[in-house]
Amino acid sequence: MKYAQLIRLLVNRELTLRYKRSVIGIGWTLLNPVLTSAVLWVIFSFVFAARLPGQQQFAPYLMAGVLLTTFFNQGVLASAESIAHNGAVLSKIYVPPQIFPIATSIAGLLNFFIGMIPLALVCAISGQMLSWKFPLVVLVGLCLALLVAGIGLVLSILFIRFDDTRNIVNVFLMILIYVTPVFYPLTILGPKLQVIIQLNPLTSYLEIFRWAFSNNAVVNWVDWVYMFSTSLISIAVGSRLFRKYWPRTVAML
Amino acid sequence: MSVIEVKNINVTYRVLMNKSSSIKELIRDAIKRKARVIDYIALQDVSFTVDKGEVVAILGRNGAGKSTLLKVLAGVLPPTRGTSKVGGKIAPMIELGAGFHPEMTGAENVLFYSALMGREVKGVKERTPAIGEWAGVTDHMDFPLRTFSSGMVARLAFATATDQHSDVLLVDEVLSVGDSDFQAKSKARIQEIINNGAAVVLVSHDMRAVLELATRAIWLENGHVKMIGNPEEVVAAYEAN
Numbered sequence: 264m265k266y267a268q269l270i271r272l273l274v275n276r277e278l279t280l281r282y283k284r285s286v287i288g289i290g291w292t293l294l295n296p297v298l299t300s301a302v303l304w305v306i307f308s309f310v311f312a313a314r315l316p317g318q319q320q321f322a323p324y325l326m327a328g329v330l331l332t333t334f335f336n337q338g339v340l341a342s343a344e345s346i347a348h349n350g351a352v353l354s355k356i357y358v359p360p361q362i363f364p365i366a367t368s369i370a371g372l373l374n375f376f377i378g379m380i381p382l383a384l385v386c387a388i389s390g391q392m393l394s395w396k397f398p399l400v401v402l403v404g405l406c407l408a409l410l411v412a413g414i415g416l417v418l419s420i421l422f423i424r425f426d427d428t429r430n431i432v433n434v435f436l437m438i439l440i441y442v443t444p445v446f447y448p449l450t451i452l453g454p455k456l457q458v459i460i461q462l463n464p465l466t467s468y469l470e471i472f473r474w475a476f477s478n479n480a481v482v483n484w485v486d487w488v489y490m491f492s493t494s495l496i497s498i499a500v501g502s503r504l505f506r507k508y509w510p511r512t513v514a515m516l
Numbered sequence: 517m518s519v520i521e522v523k524n525i526n527v528t529y530r531v532l533m534n535k536s537s538s539i540k541e542l543i544r545d546a547i548k549r550k551a552r553v554i555d556y557i558a559l560q561d562v563s564f565t566v567d568k569g570e571v572v573a574i575l576g577r578n579g580a581g582k583s584t585l586l587k588v589l590a591g592v593l594p595p596t597r598g599t600s601k602v603g604g605k606i607a608p609m610i611e612l613g614a615g616f617h618p619e620m621t622g623a624e625n626v627l628f629y630s631a632l633m634g635r636e637v638k639g640v641k642e643r644t645p646a647i648g649e650w651a652g653v654t655d656h657m658d659f660p661l662r663t664f665s666s667g668m669v670a671r672l673a674f675a676t677a678t679d680q681h682s683d684v685l686l687v688d689e690v691l692s693v694g695d696s697d698f699q700a701k702s703k704a705r706i707q708e709i710i711n712n713g714a715a716v717v718l719v720s721h722d723m724r725a726v727l728e729l730a731t732r733a734i735w736l737e738n739g740h741v742k743m744i745g746n747p748e749e750v751v752a753a754y755e756a757n
Contacts, residue, residue, distance in 0.1 A: 265634065266634075268631055268636075268637045269631040269632065272627065272628050272631050272637070276617070276620065276624075276628070280617070280619055280620070283619045283660075284619075349615075351611070351614050351615070352614050352615040352632060353592065354587065354592055354593075355587070355590065355592060355608055355610040355611050355614040356590065356592070356608050356610075356614060356615065356632050356633060357590055357591035357592050357606070357608070358632055358634075425538065425539050425542070426538060427538050427539045427540070428539075510594045511530070513592065513593060513594075514529050514530075514593060
């Protein structure tokens with residue numbers, strides 16, 4: 264593909280630029296999820312830790328949730344913003360605009376994979392064995408990247424057309440954190456509430472993710488179907504809508 | 517053989533009357549059925565061709581549609597009607613340094629800008645020192661772009677854009693980059709690219725540059741082609757207007 268090298272440069276820029284002026288640089292990618300998880304762990308460990316099913320340790324349980332929702336939230340916002348940010352380029356040089364959200368999603372995916380290092384460490388420290396299924400997190404990451412890219416493509420058009428979308432999306436993402444079992448186990452909820460939480464696709468991604476790295480979590484085949492279908496639908500619908508509305512949107516840049 | 521072939525293109529922008537891009541107002545307008553969207557015609561029925569080695573200058577006042585035309589030629593803006601065919605490699609010098617990032621070094625920016633223009637990264641890497649030297653910023657290539665002066669940035673962008681052979685050069689007021697030495701140097705380089713057989717479309721308010729470089733001129737007024745012909749006549753008519 265002709266634009267592969269451009270995507271590579273964009274991903275590289277995305278990964279390094281954020282920490283360009285900091286001392287430990289990309290080390291923050293390792294440290295950020297640890298710190299966020301540590302804060303949440305201090306706050307919630309007394310509340311929920313004792314109630315995790317199957318003797319899962321709370322620290323890695325929490326950190327998996329943090330890594331996954333960070334990838335989703337930051338990925339969606341950054342890829343949705345990427346086209347507006349690069350408007351100056353897109354209105355002067357022809358490049359397929361889709362490469363910007365795509366590169367952002369890939370950067371998010373790489374950050375997610377880098378996050379596996381501290382996750383493995385936290386597992387080791389809290390005395391939980393890593394499962395042999397661990398490589399399957401690659402699948403979860405790829406599906407999540409497709410989901411993020413699809414949503415990002417649609418939002419990037421909306422962000423240019425309506426300024427309000429930004430605020431709505433921010434609120435929505437905040438709610439999403441709470442309806443995803445990041446720091447509480449699903450089993451503490453009543454059956455009705457559980458159904459609602461499980462309607463959230465991120466719950467399936469997270470359950471599979473936890474199942475993949477730990478020996479004592481269980482996962483349902485419905486989660487697998489839900490994960491694959493939502494990611495494929497997202498990227499298919501997202502790129503279609505983008506192609507349809509882009510010609511009318513480019514004039515607004 | 518024409519490198520650029522533009523046939524009956526129209527470009528209309530849909531403009532909200534009082535540019536209010538909020539969902540609330542959109543819903544309100546939809547309910548009240550207030551037609552607040554108007555079509556702004558930026559280009560109407562524009563046709564021309566540019567052959568290899570030809571330099572076509574576009575003249576016109578601000579808002580005449582010159583930039584819109586360049587965007588259509590660059591392939592960035594699809595025309596509402598008509599067709600625009602541009603063959604070969606395009607070097608869009610519409611705004612120098614679009615895509616430059618202040619936190620990346622000079623060398624990284626050269627690479628990135630070249631990749632945006634669809635060039636092979638490997639070849640550019642080898643050329644980077646030469647590009648820096650031509651722009652006169654060799655000592656700065658490894659520093660972030662924010663430490664460059666604006667003249668240095670423009671020179672680096674010009675040097676990058678013109679470093680490789682292109683079939684089509686789209687130039688928007690970039691001949692006035694840098695000091696007089698560099699201006700002479702950049703004019704010579706453009707001339708060299710023209711001599712190598714590129715087709716050039718040039719937007720400029722600098723009539724001297726137009727007379728010097730152009731082989732044909734197009735005068736745009738309110739999105740129409742008002743006059744098309746040899747540069748001396750068109751410039752004379754434009755200036756008399």
